[in-house]
Amino acid sequence: MSNGKVRIYDLAKELNRDNKDLLTICEKLAISVKSHSSTISDEEAAQIRQEAETFTPPVAPKPMRPAQAPARPKPSVPMPVKKSQQIVAVHSTHSRPTPALAPTSEGNSTPSLVEQPSRPVPQLHRPPAREGSLQPPIKPIVRAPQPPAPPAPATPEVEQLVQAQEPAPLPTLQGPPPRPRQSTPSTLGTTASASSLEGIAPPRKVRLPAPPRSQQLQHPEPLKVPGPKISVSGSEPVSPDVLPKPVHKLQPPPRLLDAPVRPAPPKPPGTGTSEDAIEVLQNDSVNRVLSTRGRRTRGKTAQEEEEELRAKNAAKGKRRTSGIEEEDELDFGADSLLKLQTIDVSQSLVRPPKPKATKSSRPVTVKPEAKPAPKKADKTDRRSHRGRDRQEEEEATRPEKITLDGSLTVQELAMKLVVPESEVIKILFFKGIAATINQALDLETAEMVTKELGIEVEAGTQESAAKKVTEMIEAGDLDYLQRRPPVVTIMGHVDHGKTSLLDAIRHAKVAQGEAGGITQHIGAYHVDVEHNGEPAQVVFLDTPGHEAFTAMRARGARVTDVAVLVVAADDGVQPQTIEAISHAKAAGVPIVVAINKIDKESAQPDRVKQELTEFNLVPEEWGGDTIMVPVSALQRENLDTLLEMILLVSEVEDLYANPDRPAKGTVIEAHLDKARGAVATFLVQNGTLRVGDVFVAGACLGKVRAMIDDRSQRVEAAGPSFAVEVLGLTDVPAAGDEFEVFTDEKAARSLADQRTMEQRQVRLAQAMAARRVSLTTLSDQAREGELKELNLVLKADVQGSLEAILASLGQLPQDQVQLRILLSAPGEITETDVDLAAASSAVIVGFNTTLASGARQAADQNNVDIREYNIIYKLLDDLQAAMEGLLDPEMVEEELGQAEVRATFAVAKGVVAGCYVQSGKLVRNCKIRVQRGSQTVHSGVLTSLKRMKDDAKEVATGFECGVRLDDFQGWQEGDVIAAYQTVAKRRTL
Numbered sequence: 009m010s011n012g013k014v015r016i017y018d019l020a021k022e023l024n025r026d027n028k029d030l031l032t033i034c035e036k037l038a039i040s041v042k043s044h045s046s047t048i049s050d051e052e053a054a055q056i057r058q059e060a061e062t063f064t065p066p067v068a069p070k071p072m073r074p075a076q077a078p079a080r081p082k083p084s085v086p087m088p089v090k091k092s093q094q095i096v097a098v099h100s101t102h103s104r105p106t107p108a109l110a111p112t113s114e115g116n117s118t119p120s121l122v123e124q125p126s127r128p129v130p131q132l133h134r135p136p137a138r139e140g141s142l143q144p145p146i147k148p149i150v151r152a153p154q155p156p157a158p159p160a161p162a163t164p165e166v167e168q169l170v171q172a173q174e175p176a177p178l179p180t181l182q183g184p185p186p187r188p189r190q191s192t193p194s195t196l197g198t199t200a201s202a203s204s205l206e207g208i209a210p211p212r213k214v215r216l217p218a219p220p221r222s223q224q225l226q227h228p229e230p231l232k233v234p235g236p237k238i239s240v241s242g243s244e245p246v247s248p249d250v251l252p253k254p255v256h257k258l259q260p261p262p263r264l265l266d267a268p269v270r271p272a273p274p275k276p277p278g279t280g281t282s283e284d285a286i287e288v289l290q291n292d293s294v295n296r297v298l299s300t301r302g303r304r305t306r307g308k309t310a311q312e313e314e315e316e317l318r319a320k321n322a323a324k325g326k327r328r329t330s331g332i333e334e335e336d337e338l339d340f341g342a343d344s345l346l347k348l349q350t351i352d353v354s355q356s357l358v359r360p361p362k363p364k365a366t367k368s369s370r371p372v373t374v375k376p377e378a379k380p381a382p383k384k385a386d387k388t389d390r391r392s393h394r395g396r397d398r399q400e401e402e403e404a405t406r407p408e409k410i411t412l413d414g415s416l417t418v419q420e421l422a423m424k425l426v427v428p429e430s431e432v433i434k435i436l437f438f439k440g441i442a443a444t445i446n447q448a449l450d451l452e453t454a455e456m457v458t459k460e461l462g463i464e465v466e467a468g469t470q471e472s473a474a475k476k477v478t479e480m481i482e483a484g485d486l487d488y489l490q491r492r493p494p495v496v497t498i499m500g501h502v503d504h505g506k507t508s509l510l511d512a513i514r515h516a517k518v519a520q521g522e523a524g525g526i527t528q529h530i531g532a533y534h535v536d537v538e539h540n541g542e543p544a545q546v547v548f549l550d551t552p553g554h555e556a557f558t559a560m561r562a563r564g565a566r567v568t569d570v571a572v573l574v575v576a577a578d579d580g581v582q583p584q585t586i587e588a589i590s591h592a593k594a595a596g597v598p599i600v601v602a603i604n605k606i607d608k609e610s611a612q613p614d615r616v617k618q619e620l621t622e623f624n625l626v627p628e629e630w631g632g633d634t635i636m637v638p639v640s641a642l643q644r645e646n647l648d649t650l651l652e653m654i655l656l657v658s659e660v661e662d663l664y665a666n667p668d669r670p671a672k673g674t675v676i677e678a679h680l681d682k683a684r685g686a687v688a689t690f691l692v693q694n695g696t697l698r699v700g701d702v703f704v705a706g707a708c709l710g711k712v713r714a715m716i717d718d719r720s721q722r723v724e725a726a727g728p729s730f731a732v733e734v735l736g737l738t739d740v741p742a743a744g745d746e747f748e749v750f751t752d753e754k755a756a757r758s759l760a761d762q763r764t765m766e767q768r769q770v771r772l773a774q775a776m777a778a779r780r781v782s783l784t785t786l787s788d789q790a791r792e793g794e795l796k797e798l799n800l801v802l803k804a805d806v807q808g809s810l811e812a813i814l815a816s817l818g819q820l821p822q823d824q825v826q827l828r829i830l831l832s833a834p835g836e837i838t839e840t841d842v843d844l845a846a847a848s849s850a851v852i853v854g855f856n857t858t859l860a861s862g863a864r865q866a867a868d869q870n871n872v873d874i875r876e877y878n879i880i881y882k883l884l885d886d887l888q889a890a891m892e893g894l895l896d897p898e899m900v901e902e903e904l905g906q907a908e909v910r911a912t913f914a915v916a917k918g919v920v921a922g923c924y925v926q927s928g929k930l931v932r933n934c935k936i937r938v939q940r941g942s943q944t945v946h947s948g949v950l951t952s953l954k955r956m957k958d959d960a961k962e963v964a965t966g967f968e969c970g971v972r973l974d975d976f977q978g979w980q981e982g983d984v985i986a987a988y989q990t991v992a993k994r995r996t997l
């Protein structure tokens with residue numbers, strides 16, 4: 009007692025009574041207490057004391073199994089007088105009901121069990137038991153003095169359990185204090201399950217309030233339902249007399265195995281199956297997931313469940329987790345099932361439900377830091393800091409459909425999808441693609457990610473890119489349209505002869521000069537041909553064939569009117585052939601197939617045709633509509649026919665433009681020329697480009713200083729479909745950027761400024777996103793200290809080089825050190841790049857490019873490392889080495905030398921060992937070990953080293969020296985000093 013307050017359990021002790029007795033007295037005296045730990049006033053305590061003198065613990069109005077009790081000749085389980093709360097399986101009597109007892113249990117036993125008029129049960133809303141439902145194997149505590157145990161019905165297992173749990177018999181059944189969260193029906197059910205599980209389940213401390221008789225009478229159905237009734241959730245009543253049967257229901261593994269991967273078949277409401285048993289898991293989270301599914305099989309939607317749960321929690325005054333705990337608790341009793349279901353569980357975990365289905369099935373990875381850049385999402389962040397709110401918001405703002413047009417970075421895709429970048433990275437990761445935030449994704453991959461998130465990709469997205477050609481034409485041009493030459497892209501697998509073919513067509517040996525046989529840049533070439541007796545022209549875009557240039561090739565197709573697909577007759581359809589077909593088809597560009605190398609003996613043109621039919625390219629002679637021309641680039645065979653066919657195919661295309669207007673078109677390639685500055689190849693798609701024209705290409709302002717055609721001739725004007733190299737740019741635009749001539753220089757300048765500003769913002773966003781990566785997408789690994797990062801700012805002469813480098817960097821192993829490209833852009837290294845690198849501790853890598861004025865100085869000031877390369881392999885090697893450098897070095901011992909102690913001298917500061925250096929050297933402050941025979945008698949640092957009387961930094965082999973240590977004086981002649989140093993050895997990736 010303290011402060012005039014008395015706790016119930018203190019009082020119980022004082023009165024030598026059970027807590028429950030006192031609670032009962034309290035109830036009787038209308039003293040409001042919640043539990044035995046509640047406090048009451050002294051007056052109330054006095055009342056209770058008084059009452060306790062005459063109080064006899066109430067005997068249950070009826071024995072638990074009145075019909076069965078007499079049948080028990082002797083109580084198989086000795087009932088304890090006190091601490092009887094853990095009767096485990098009294099209901100197991102139902103597991104094998106004798107025919108004689110069955111009717112009794114229908115009529116009486118259930119009500120008798122729960123009939124506790126003095127304890128109202130708040131939860132009387134349980135639905136009747138549902139057929140076939142599984143009951144979680146729970147061992148409720150029926151705090152009850154019991155009638156003598158029925159003899160026959162109790163299974164041996166149950167009896168064992170009961171014996172284990174209840175060492176002493178209880179004379180009577182005693183009602184528990186009111187507990188609002190349990191109901192008797194579930195008790196029945198859970199107990200039944202427990203018994204059905206052969207008593208393996210551990211005892212549960214679930215106290216069950218007894219519902220009033222009326223409640224019990226509301227649920228007579230379960231007793232009438234033939235067949236097993238087991239409920240997983242413990243919320244449904246179960247017919248006691250059919251309880252043994254579920255044992256068989258639970259056994260068959262095939263049904264359990266089905267559960268994780270197959271949605272539950274429709275069942276009558278409340279119906280449980282063995283699948284539900286999978287809810288029983290040790291892992292809480294798994295339990296929740298599976299419980300959710302289990303509940304759904306009973307016909308509830310996620311929303312209903314959510315609401316129900318909230319309502320439950322509100323009623324309990326607890327948070328949601330408590331609901332889960334309760335659920336887990338209820339499931340606890342079926343540990344035995346775990347053994348049976350381990351495989352099922354793991355299956356369900358490795359195959360999470362598709363995110364598309366419902367909110368709950370979407371991978372929950374939205375973290376505050378992982379918010380993508382979109383402004384809308386940021387606002388949401390500010391409004392609410394709760395993850396769930398944000399996720400809901402995010403999902404609400406998530407588009408149903410998006411349009412993908414060509415390759416884009418992970419970040420750009422995440423912004424489009426309104427998901428955190430981490431989500432995209434995660435999806436890619438699970439698909440086996442390790443991507444960084446700024447990694448470019450090709451269309452196919454982006455589509456895959458989009459679909460994975462349940463967002464539709466708008467059909468014909470590539471069409472928009474292809475239509476760019478026609479979009480170049482404005483309404484004002486319509487009256488002045490003239491036919492223009494077709495722009496042709498040559499595509500195909502590596503080494504199938506693209507360059508040779510173009511070369512053969514142009515009569516110039518371009519291919520011979522190429523190092524490694526890889527075409528490095530997109531070039532454009534004009535070919536004059538005679539068509540229908542009239543002179544005509546075909547413009548060829550030379551696309552590189554190496555895999556690394558896939559993205560660039562995709563861009564090439566955008567401005568293309570006809571695609572020539574080169575397939576080597578001796579090699580057939582190869583991966584890049586297929587890729588080229590899909591690019592051309594996606595862009596809606598007609599394909600002319602050039603079956604090359606027919607001069608070779610191994611050539612099999614028909615095999616090529618056959619293979620191409622698999623891709624819906626059926627040759628005309630086989631009844632299809634694809635023109636296939638067998639050619640030999642080497643022998644210049646059939647080239648005229650090929651050109652003829654290209655013109656024929658392009659005839660049906662709307663190839664018109666208005667040459668009498670300022671030019672518009674696309675940047676085919678751009679690079680920084682050391683002598684000439686920024687140089688770009690423009691393909692004019694409408695109008696005529698002239699020397700002196702002011703233009704904006706991407707974000708770059710320019711004035712055409714000179715134009716050079718593919719024959720290195722200066723030209724004054726370039727009409728539609730012409731490709732010319734343009735000098736006079738202020739910066740290097742990106743391949744694929746559009747250009748447009750402006751008559752008003754001011755307007756051009758302001759547009760360029762505006763675009764530059766936009767680009768800066770994108771860069772800033774990229775930098776911010778890059779920072780977020782460390783906090784979000786990589787947080788898991790970073791948290792474990794497993795992952796380190798190497799930030800890079802990558803600048804190169806041309807887009808093609810960049811793409812090649814990026815593709816190669818993607819191949820570097822990044823499981824221990826993550827490479828993050830903060831920026832990759834063509835052009836020289838500028839002060840802005842240095843700023844970005846400084847802010848993000850990045851290294852700047854320049855490939856075939858130069859430093860803008862001030863960049864070097866800024867780099868020195870900011871301690872930014874700028875590395876310049878002109879050989880890609882060197883760059884890759886260095887970067888790999890740098891990544892390896894980031895790994896924690898391995899500390900290894902390196903032997904320095906050995907000296908023998910020949911004499912010892914006591915000095916003021918200690919003992920000096922007079923030594924002779926036998927090998928290597930002794931170095932002051934190096935580490936040493938003093939060895940005496942095979943024993944190391946001391947390890948430490950060589951603090952004082954003298955040669956004669958002077959301090960020495962080191963003493964080499966063959967010299968004598970004096971060694972004194974601060975922390976060791978026990979020298980003995982013959983001791984050997986082993987000197988060594990620890991060096992950091994770089995680990996490799």
Ligand SMILES: Nc1nc2c(ncn2[C@@H]2O[C@H](COP(=O)(O)OP(=O)(O)OP(=O)(O)O)[C@@H](O)[C@H]2O)c(=O)[nH]1
Pocket residue numbers: 500501502503504505506507508509519524525526527552553554604605606607608639640641642643
């Ligand atoms: N026999 C024969 N060889 C050819 C023919 N066309 C090209 N080749 C050879 O095939 C090889 C590859 O030719 P390229 O023109 O470089 O092939 P490519 O597709 O442009 O290669 P990348 O630029 O690396 O994608 C060269 O050795 C050519 O000599 C042909 O018609 N007949």
